[in-house]
Amino acid sequence: SQCATGRVGGGSGTVARVTRDQDPDGLITLPSGGPPDPKQVGTVRIEARIAAGPVSRLSRGVDLTLGRTVVVKVLTAETDTEVAGRFLDAAQKLTGLSHPHVVEVLGSGMEGTLPYAVLEFLEATDLDTASRHELTLVPAVAASVVLDAASGLKAALGRGVLHGDVRPRHLLRHHGATKVTGFGLSPAFLTAQGRRLRGHPAYVAPEVAQGGKPSVQSDIYSLGATLFELVAGRPPFGAAGNDALVACAVHEPFPTFASAGVKAPSELEDLLGRMVAKNPDRRFADATELM
Numbered sequence: 001s002q003c004a005t006g007r008v009g010g011g012s013g014t015v016a017r018v019t020r021d022q023d024p025d026g027l028i029t030l031p032s033g034g035p036p037d038p039k040q041v042g043t044v045r046i047e048a049r050i051a052a053g054p055v056s057r058l059s060r061g062v063d064l065t066l067g068r069t070v071v072v073k074v075l076t077a078e079t080d081t082e083v084a085g086r087f088l089d090a091a092q093k094l095t096g097l098s099h100p101h102v103v104e105v106l107g108s109g110m111e112g113t114l115p116y117a118v119l120e121f122l123e124a125t126d127l128d129t130a131s132r133h134e135l136t137l138v139p140a141v142a143a144s145v146v147l148d149a150a151s152g153l154k155a156a157l158g159r160g161v162l163h164g165d166v167r168p169r170h171l172l173r174h175h176g177a178t179k180v181t182g183f184g185l186s187p188a189f190l191t192a193q194g195r196r197l198r199g200h201p202a203y204v205a206p207e208v209a210q211g212g213k214p215s216v217q218s219d220i221y222s223l224g225a226t227l228f229e230l231v232a233g234r235p236p237f238g239a240a241g242n243d244a245l246v247a248c249a250v251h252e253p254f255p256t257f258a259s260a261g262v263k264a265p266s267e268l269e270d271l272l273g274r275m276v277a278k279n280p281d282r283r284f285a286d287a288t289e290l291m
Contacts, residue, residue: 038111040061041059041061041072041074041111041116042072042107042109042111042116042118043063043064043065043066043107044061044062044063044064044070044072044118045061045062045064046059046060046061046072047059047060047061047062048060048061050071052076053076054076054078055075055076055078055079055083055185055187056073056074056075056076056079056185057073057074057076058071058072058073059071059072059074060072060121063106063107063118066106068121069121070106070118070119070120070121071118071119071120071121072116072117072118072119073116073117073119074111074114074115074116075087075114075115075116076114077113077114079187080187080188083185083186083187083188084114084115086184086185086186087115087117087184087185088108088110088115088117088184089161089184090156090161090183090184091105091108091115091117091183091184092108093159093160093161094156094159094161094183095107095108097155097156097159099151099152099155100148100151100177100179101148101149101151101152101155101177101178101179101180102152102155102156102179102180102181103119103120103122103172103179103180103181104119104120105117105118105119106118106119106120119181122172122174122179123174124172124173124174124179125172125173126168126169126170126171126172126173127145127168127169127171127172127173127178127226127230128167128168128169129169130168130173131168131229131230131233136230136231136232136233136262137230137231139231139264139265139268142227142230142231142268143227143268143271144178145171145173145178145226145227145230146223146226146227146271146290147290147291148177148178148179149166149171149178149180149223149226150220150223150287150290150291151287151291152178152179152180153166153180153219153223153287154286154287154288154291156180156183157216157286157287161183161184162214162215162216162219163180163182163183163186163214163219164184164185164186164198164199164214164218164219165182165185165186165187165198165199165200165203165222166180166203166219166222166223166226167200167202167203167222167225167226168226168229168230169182170182171226186198186199186214189201189242190242191242191243191246192242192243195211197209197211197246198214199214199218199222200222201242201245201246201249202225202235202236202237202239202245203221203222203225203226203235203236204218204222204245204246204249205217205218205221205222205249205280206221206249206250206278207280209246209249209250210250215280216285216286216287217280217281217283217284217285218280220275220283220284220286220287220290221275221276221277221280221283223275224254224272224275224276224283225254225276227268227271227272227275228254228255228257228260228272228276231257231262231264231268232255232257232260232262234260236248236254236255236276237249237252237255254272254273254276254278256269256272256273257269257272275290
């Protein structure tokens with residue numbers, strides 16, 4: 001099918017990527033201009049803007065209480081109250097969690113009417129950016145990314161936080177290990193029918209695409225979709241509008257590595273197949289079983 005080959009919508013057959021303007025989080029490095037950054041957020045003195053988008057703004061600064069370089073993520077005024085509440089709740093629950101596969105949350109609060117979180121600063125690259133430069137990861141490295149991420153998701157769930165928006169942008173590679181970030185956001189995207197669905201259309205689980213609530217099983221599906229992209233060099237159903245991607249997730253078979261022309265060990269093919277089963281009951285029950 002067109003979905004399985006990444007040729008959604010016809011055309012020359014060239015595989016396109018999900019573009020940043022299709023990304024609900026949409027973080028892009030901004031040129032000079034735009035609204036000025038505050039000089040201080042909470043106890044953090046802001047030194048430089050890292051990136052910004054429709055949902056949040058990232059800045060680097062120094063926490064004057066902790067005496068260390070940190071990242072501050074401040075939600076924008078355009079962020080809806082449900083997302084803002086979920087973001088702040090996740091930040092509060094994850095504060096103090098020190099885990100090798102979770103970006104550490106050092107604190108949170110309100111900057112006027114806008115919620116913010118203070119995160120550890122890492123010299124790291126998110127896997128969405130990395131994939132744009134390196135195209136693919138070898139299967140063994142991609143498998144280690146998945147196991148690291150599953151460990152991080154499990155740790156966060158132990159604090160009562162479900163991710164809801166697992167994808168390459170929210171996985172950071174740091175000193176050979178993977179850390180998960182982006183907890184609590186999962187902003188909604190709109191379908192042509194006006195339905196608001198949580199997550200990203202390129203990685204959304206079929207049951208969420210049909211209006212169901214995110215769950216441990218939907219996070220496992222999204223992590224499987226991420227695994228496919230890391231190895232195959234493209235999202236599972238190519239790049240298209242939200243509705244086409246949702247339709248592919250619901251109705252089309254999930255592509256195998258073999259169908260994408262990628263040689264991968266049979267164990268990794270089997271792992272992918274179980275992670276992305278259409279029926280959530282056929283996926284791994286939780287991150288522990290996956291690991």
